[in-house]
Amino acid sequence: GRKLLMIPGPIEFEPDVLHAMSIPTDSHVSPDFIEIFGNSLELMRTVWKSPKGQPFIVAGTGTLSMDMAVANLIEQGDNVLVISTGYFGKRFKDILERYGANTTILEAPIGETVSLEAIEEELNSKQYKALTMTHVDTSTGILVEPKFIAALAKKYNTLSILDGVCSVAGEEIKQDEWGLDVVLTASQKAIGVPPGLALLIASEKAIEVWQNRKTLVSNYYADWNNWLPIMKAYEERRPSYFGTPPVNLIVALETSLKIISKEGMVKRINRHQSLAKAFRAGIAALHLEILPKSNKIAANTLTAIYYPKGIDGAKFSAKMIENNIIIAGGLLPEIKATYFRIGHMGSVSSNDLISVLGALERTLLELGHSMEAGKSIQAFQNELLKIN
Template identity: 60%
Template sequence: MKSRKLLMIPGPIEFESEVLQCMAIPTPSHVDPDFIDTFSNSLKLMKEVFQCPSGQAFIVAGTGTLAMDMAAANLIEAGDKALVISTGYFGLRYAEILKRYGAEVDILEAELGDIVSMERIEQQLKFKSYKLLTFTHVDTSTAVLNDAKSIGTLGKKHKVLTVLDGVCSVAAEEIKQEEWDIDVVLTASQKAVGVPPGLALLVASQNAIKAFEQRTSPVANYYGDWTNWLPVMKAYEDRKASYFGTPAVNLVIALEKSLQLIVKEGLDNRFNRHQRAGKAIRAAIEALGLGMLSKNEQVSANALSAPLYPSQMDPATFLQTVNQEGIILAGGLLPELKNNYFRIGHMGSVNKSDLLATIGAIETALMNNGYSHELGIGTAQILKHF
C-alpha cells in the first residue's frame, strides 16, 4: 500500500523522478564547469520552450511573484501608465505590484469566470496611451484562460509593452512569445515547467530590454534589477562564470532536466496532451452534474479546473474525504467565493491514471457526503477522452 498521496493541486505538481533525482545529488559549485554548461543550456532551452529565440532568459532564485515583480520593477518608472487585464486574484496582485513602483494603473476586470473582451481592451488602448499592459494567461484562482495571441497583437498595434503572467500556463498552454509579439513571459518552476518550488523564470524580448535600457531612473528593486542580472545571464550563456547572487544550483540542474524532457516530448504534443486532460476533467465534472467557475469551454484553462461544489456541500469535509482517498485537491482561492468551489491541477507529468484516480476520489467524496450520482459516470469520461 502506498502511503504517499497524489498531489493534484495547481502547484507544486507531481514531478518526474528524473527531475527529483537532480535534487538529491551533491551540490556542486556555481562556478563548476559542468554547472556552467547546465546553466547555459537551461537558458537556451527556456527560449525554446517559451518560443522566443531572440529573447533574453533569466533564471533567478525566487517565486513566481518575484518574476512578476522583476518585470514591473525593470519596465516601470514613476508616473508611467499601466493597464492590467484582470481575470482573478493574480491580475489584481499585478496591479498592486505596479503601483509600488509608481505606475498609474487602470484595471479592466473580467466578469467572474470570463475574460475581458478584445474589443473592450482595444477601446481602452485607444482612449489612453500606456507604457505597459499585463495579463494573466491562466489565473490560478479562476481557471480562466486568456487569449494571449490576440492581446499580443493589440499590444503591438498600440505600441504598448505586453507582460504575460504565465505562472500557471508556461509548458502547459500554447505560447509563441516571439510570434505573438509578447514582450515578457514569466513563470515559476513548480507549475507545468515541472521543477520543485524556488525558481523565478522570465524571458524578455529585445523590445523589453531596449525599454529597460532607456530608463531615466534607477530600478527601485535591488535584488530584481536587470542591471545586476543581465551580466550574469550573458556570462552563463557564453559558458563563463559570473556572480551577483548564488544560484539555486540543484534547482537549476533539475530545470535543465525538466526542460529537456519537455522538448523531447515536443511542444505541440505537450499542449495537445494538456488540452485532452482539460477536456476530460471538464467532461467528467459535467457528467457528475457539477458546474464550473469558468463560463464556457473557450475560456477554460487546460492546466487546472475549478468545479463548483453542489449546494449544501461542506467544503472542508469534501476535501478531507478526497484526501482520505489518496488525492490532494485545493480549495477556492477567491476570498469571497472560497467556499463555493475547489481546484484541480492537471499539468506537467499528469497522466490518465492520475486523472482516473482524481475523478474516482471526487465521486467517492460526493457520494459519501450525500450527493447522489451514478457511480463511475465521471471516470467513464476520462476513459473516453484517453
C-alpha cells in the same frame, strides 16, 4: 496510502527531476554547472518559442518574476493597463502601484474574460506604457488569448507582459511570433521543478525600453543590471557571480527542460488540452459546474469546480485526502468557500485523472450526495477515446 498532489502547483514532479535535486551541490562557477545553467537558458528559449528573447533564471517565486518585470520596465507615473481575470490580475495591480505606476484595471466578471473590444477601447483612450495579463488565472481557471491581446498592444505601442506562471509548458505560447514582451513563470507548475525559481524571457524591445530608463530601478535584487551580465556569462559558458544561484534547483530545471524537449512542445500542449477536455467531460457527467462560463475559456492546466449544493468544503477536502488525492480550495476571496481546484499539468497522465475522478465520486457519495458511481470515469474515457 500514497497521495497524489493534484493542486495547481506545486505538482507531482518527475522522479528524474527529484533525483537531480539530490546530487551533491556543485560550485556555481564549476565548468559542469556553467554548462547546465547555459543549457537551461537555451532550452527555455525553445519552450517559450523565443529564439530572440533574453532569458532570466533567478532564485525566487513567481511573484518575483512579476516584481522583476514591473521593477525593470515601469517608472513612476507610467500608465499601465491591467487585464484581470482573477486574484493574480489584482496582484499585478498591487505590484505596479508599489512602483508608482498609474494603473487602470479591466476586471472580468467571475468566470468570464475581458473582451478585445474593451481592451482596444482602453488602449485607444490614452498612451499606455504596458499592459499585463494572466494567461491562466489560477484562482478561476480562466484562459485568455495572449496572441490577440499582444497584437493589440503592439498596435498601440504598448509593452505586453504575460503572467504565464500557470501556463508556460502547459498552454500554447509563441512569444516571438505573438510579440509578447515579457513571458514570466515559476518553477513549480507546468515547468515541473520544485518551488524556488523565478523564470522569464524579455523581448529585444523590453530590453531596449529598460536600457532607456530615465530613473534607476528601485529594487536592488530584481534589477536586470545585476542579472543580465550573469545570464550572458552563463550562456557564453563563462564563470560569473552576482547572487549565489540555487544550484540544485537549476540542475533539476535542466533535467525537466530536457524531459519537456524530449516530449516536444506540440505533443505536450496537445496532451494538456485533451486531458483537460476529457476531465471537464467527467466533471460535467457528475452535473458539477466549473467556474469558466464556457469550455473555450477554460484552462488546460487546472479546473475550478463549484461544490454541489450542501457539500462542505473542509469536509470535502479531508475526505479527498482519505481517498489519497490532495486538492486545492478556492482562492478568489468573494467566492472562496464555494469551489475547489484540481491541477492537471506537467507530468499528469490519464491514469492520474481517473484516480482523481474515482476519489471525487467516492467522496461525494460518502458525503451523501446522490449519484451513480463510475459516470465521470466513463465520460472521461469516452471523451479521451474520441479525441485520440
